[in-house]
Amino acid sequence: MSASFRTAAGGRIDRTKRLSFSFDGVAYSGHPGDTLASALLANGVRLMARSFKYHRPRGVVTAGSEEPNALVTVIRDDGRTTPNLAATTVELYDGLVAVSQNRWPSLKWDVGALNGLAAPIFVSGFYYKTFMWPRSFWKKVYEPQIRAAAGFGEAPKAADPDRYVNRFAHCDVLVIGAGPAGLAAAGAAAEAGARVILCDENPEFGGSLLTDASATIDGEPGAAWVAAVVADLAARPNVTLLTRTTAFGWYQDNMVGLLERVTDHLADPPTPLPRERLWQVRAKRAVIAAGALERPLVFPENDRPGIMLADAARTYLSRHGVAAGSRAVVFTATDAAYAAALAAKAAGVNVVLVADLRREASPAAEAARASGIRVDLATTIEATSGGRSVESVRLARIAPNGSVSPGETVACDLVLHSAGFTPTVHLYSQSRGKLRWDDARGVFLPGEPHEDVTCAGACNGAETLAACLDQGHAAGAAAARAAGGAEVAPRTCAASGLSIEIGGHLGEVPHGRDASRVKCFVDLQHDVTAKDVRLAVREGFRSIELVKRFTTTGMATDQGKASNMNALAVAAAAMGLDVPEVGLTSFRRPYTPVSFGAFAGVNRGDLFDPIRRTPSHEAAAALGAPFEDVGLWKRAWWFPRGDEDRHAAVARECRTVRESVGVFDASTLGKIEVVGPDAAEFLNRMYVNPFLKLGVGKCRYGILCRDDGFVYDDGVVGRIAADRFHVTTTTGGAPRVLAMMEDYLQTEWPELDVWLTSTTEQWAVVAVQGPKAREVIAPLVEGVDLAAAAFPHMSVAECRIMGLPGRLFRVSFTGELGFELNVPATYGAALWDALLARALDLGGCAYGTEAMHVLRAEKGYVIVGQDTDGTLTPADAGLGWAVGKAKADFVGKAGMARPDLTGPHRKEIVGLLPDDPKCVLEEGAQITAEAYPAKGTHALGHVTSAYWSENVGRGIALAMIEGGRSRMGTKLHVPMPTGPITVTVVDPVFWDKEGKRLDG
Template sequence: GYQAAIDWLAAGTGSATVVDARAAPTSSLVTRAESAGVVVIQGAVVVDVVGGASVKAAVVCDFDAQADARLGPVRKLAADVIASSGGYSPVVHLSAHLGHRPVWREDVCGFVPNPDHERLLFAGAVTGEFALGESLEQGAIAAHQALSRLGFDAPKSLAISGSESIGFALQALFQVPHPLPTAKAPPQFVDYQLDVSAAAIEIATREGFESVEHVKRYTALGFGTDQGKLSNVNGVAIAAKALGQSIKETGTTMFRPNYTPVSFGVMAGRDVGEFFEPKRYTAMQPWHEAEGAAFEDVGQWKRPWYFPRGDETLQAAVRRECLAVRQRVGILDASTLGKIDIQGPDAREFLNRIYTNAWLKLAPGKCRYGLMCSEDGMVMDDGVTACLAPNHFLMTTTTGGAARVLQWLELWHQTEWPELKVFFNSVTDHWATITLSGPESRSLLAPLTDIDLSPTDFAFMDWRAGLVCGLPARVFRISFTGELTYEINVNANDGLALWQALMAAGAEVDLTPYGTETMHVLRAEKGFVIVGQDTDGSVTPEDLGMGWAVAKRKKFSFVGQRGMMRADCLRGQRKQFVGLSPLNPSCVLPEGSQIVFARPQSLPADMVGHVTSSYDSPVLGRSFALALVKGGLDRHGEIVEVSVGPDRWEKAELRSPIFYDPEGARQHV
């Protein structure tokens, strides 16, 4: 403070007065300040400031440090600037970043690094030695110790000439006393950035926040851009006094990187290029690219859309791929499906609560389809989960829903059912998944594996472990096409090798790779739902005609059960999942097209539903669609009008969404 006053006068800015709480400070700086024309008032404190938009005066009174009390009358000093000297606070942040907790040093009224640390050496102002000569001497000693630890010889001390010591005898003054209790006195601000007052700190301690870390968060002390550099020591001292303990016992908060604030400009508007949305690839990507596959984005994944041969169009390629799967055998890269490994003694109970259907009796070696609903009873994801062992399950999710479902599981476990002993791990990237689907899939796979594929030993919705083409694999007999299907999971690093081996083995039967577009056509022919395409967050299992997937008598409720009982979910005329057969079999209805029961005479008109999926089927020999229509489950056989453009309408018949093999015989063969 004295040096600042000397510099102030030297700059020609007017008069300067130093108000020093000490009764008789001894320092060469005091003499120099007085010689320079600084007015020095000793044994006094500033108790108030006069002014509005600007400072007009400082209110000063005498101070008894021993009694910690004001003395005598106050007096006003004309002023337009008031600067507060708060002593020195050693910069201990770097050692704190390493987990090294600072200790209180009474003689410097500050926190310093613990000098007994085994691996760190400290020198200079950080230790509380602020004179240049003392700092240089400490630096020499620390250098000697560091060199000695490294095995080098070094002089123990050096003759170093430093600056004259300022010789200040510090006197702690963390809060100017007031005749009234702190809570009733005018605000005494400790943190100038966030207006944290001494009264707020005392209230925090009265509320039971005895840890200085808790006091910080109760009051926001040190939360500003200075991160407590100006206020922490005073705040800790006030908290210690309120708690009736020493500052050493109270301690200080720890510090996190960075020491220097990072400018928002460093982070705002940064150009990360293609990493803004990372691209994910399966192990079979090199093969897909070499074969000229066209790709589409599914979540963050690049998935083969279709595999054109020669100059084939999308429609021609999809037609060929669909017929291959229905008549012979096709191969699909299904690695992108979300996979979550679930283990623990309560894994089965957790699944029973998170899925709508029953899971307590699923035996090892078996798989089960599951619907997952949000709290309001609306379908949010689906997939097949396999029981690998009594307390071990593998859950599959939609490709785009993998991360969301994992977060959903963790949310319910951590916030609602923490007593359940169950653990979740995403293993999507760990496994490459290859699907063989079609009536000839068994005859193709049988000679390549040591697993008995006979339908009596390996039935639909079973899984088995064994070798496929010499590689350890899990094989699941589940189907998204309605055909005899085997999903083969191998280590991701083996995925490409297995794909190539299967393609070589399937050359004689024209094993045909197919992409996501063909997959969509095949599943739609079977009436299989894609969550997010055939649902929109407002669809219940009952709306999908999947009431069979809801266990209504579980001992413990499941997520969404209460939501399903709301009046809105039980009302009639909800939009329900149906099939659409256009009366013009060559018309592929645009997805998203609005539906009415009768062509309106004028617009706008009330819509009763919309098309969710629509394709041309080479197997059916016609176009078909899936839709959500009000009361659709009770309206099979009725004719509706579908808007396909301005003043253009197509008629379609409402029907079951299952267009192909309604008995499911082909997937059970």
């Protein structure tokens, strides 16, 4: 296909270079500087998409990111497939492959278009009304059908191989939009010495000046002024310039999210570059110079390919050298479209006429007539014809009394329409700035700001180039000054160029068609017509937010940038209210779609979260241990030998610990060094246990509650010196325990002379447990008499371990003779290797977290967070013995004394033995009094821990059960899908009830 719609000259494209690309498998060519939309138009392709609901043929409507129709999928490979890109924003590169969406089998022949025949039943609210009955149909019939038909484009099949990065940035002045107002603002702010970030969604700065050859600023051509300002800004070290960068979201305190598309425009992106960069900019002040968006006219059958906005057509001519058709009818409510008419005529397009809704000829209309263009005043378009392209329009005359009479039918392949311009207040509104209604012009404009932000240029209602420049300069200078910059003299520019009209016509145009049947599209992407909006009002919806949801107007990927004001006006008219009385729907983030990749950034794969490994991780991995995730930590789960499976390995490890000895990596346990003369007093107040009389060299198992009296964490507390304690916490609880302790210390008892320091990672810890534990460690430890009498259970000592300064604890979480050896973390692997070698020599083994869990359960030791759930007091957990009842106060003392936290209804931790010894209960299973409880029966509790115990020779479990300790010996039931399991309530200590083995 020839580039028959390319003009002979002009445009900001490089005609010396050709780029090949394909659309739906057909090869075309374009030039650098083209967008996919402009290149397709140049090739005479105007059918680019199918609409959402009726699958109507659609062409491009705009020349910017507000495009509702021309959504395409761009494919680089299986992983690099991006659906729903507006062809108007896809920069052409050599080899670009794009396909259309929402059609089957092809864009030209689309089965879904049959929906259009059924249009009378696809009214707004159709889904809500139709798919209600029969109820059972929803899940099996309606939902799958709707899902299959719903949505634009397809998600890529393969993982996204591209890289996305994040950048936090700060500036004095953030300028959003680099049209005349934005450039003037950035120039003034930069001159004041402010740190400036200037961003624009387009590939080049300049905005409207890039498409207005008539513009002059202080005697210079507009484009030359742009070049000079950009060169000046680029040379300043205090300025960051970001093209292809959309300010998509405003967050509190002037945190603005920018999306920079780094490589999407490149045919062959260099590997080190990320595809996109998410900028999180904190701006002291911000200037929004976002411009204005052209507003479509809402007229019958206004959606055929070839019907586009007037200024978009002018942009294609002036920027891309593309005439979007050859025979044009212009339809307007303001002067702005005349510029497009004149430009089209100058480019050789046959401009048949301008239909102007207004009754009086404006100077622009007179000028058009003078140049030979027919202008019909008080004229509307009440019908269009055509399939894959518009072929004709039917004009109609509007009488002074408002009545409409049909006129001639005019053949054309292009309809350019414009209702005026709507200020782009999206970001300003996101920043919680108030909008005010300008009644004279019929637009919402920025009002009272919430953040430190100013609007300048067309988004602030400016219509002339001079006004945009002046507002921009003033806003930039004021923002810089407010951010601490120098004073910049006020300046006014002598400027001339195209003007726009802010405001204009709102809502459906007058026409003589049957308003209850004719399709005057308001929201092109979601196929919402004026009739649909009126229906929503008739159905009783008065809130515009509900009208929006009922009709889905403005809810498509374009978020109704071009349509919302018209929808609002149609709704207001139907309600008989003024527009400001109806109000606005929220302007939501993001302004334009943002890829998931950009938000995810580096947070995926191995960097999704920090992966914390202990010093002996590699050694465990070398032994073939699988790892269990505990918080961010990787913990060795079990250590298989030969072809042992999990069950066999865990059983052997459990047996070995009880029979000889096991070594266990306990480095992940949280550790806090509590130092100061008031250390004991502090711990005495924090923990439920008494600590004042704990001797130096002694340990105590401590239970930490919150002030509500519920168990929060636990651990061993060792007294290293009179004023120094070594406190351990659970692996997952370390940060929150430290935060809680700091809270009480800083805010409740700031008078205490005690300080907290996290030492979790200072120490590597290896636990050695089992009858031969002493024998294992003895050769490695210096400075401690390990004899049972000299260093009994619950002792701690500073000593040398492998010659290193270490701390030795005699503690047990298995019920066996046990030690925990702490050495500086750097030497953790060496300690592990040495202890494991000793243990192996003595018939022992390494054991993992699974065996550790089983061993402690055999002893009835609870794990906070597994056997407790934040609603158990120490007494409920069977730990009431630990509470220092004589203490005047401690955290949780008042809370746990509440009457409803005591008594027979409390859930208590007990042991369970299934009647079938081979049965291992399921953790989380509910427990009931009856084997076959009636529906709705109140469960007595649930299983919290359940294991096969090799040492006991049967399945064992711990459970939380109402009045559990009073039920000892009774039978209860665990109803499961396969039938009830009968269990007996028992004491939770299944092994060595007398605790003799601790003393080894």
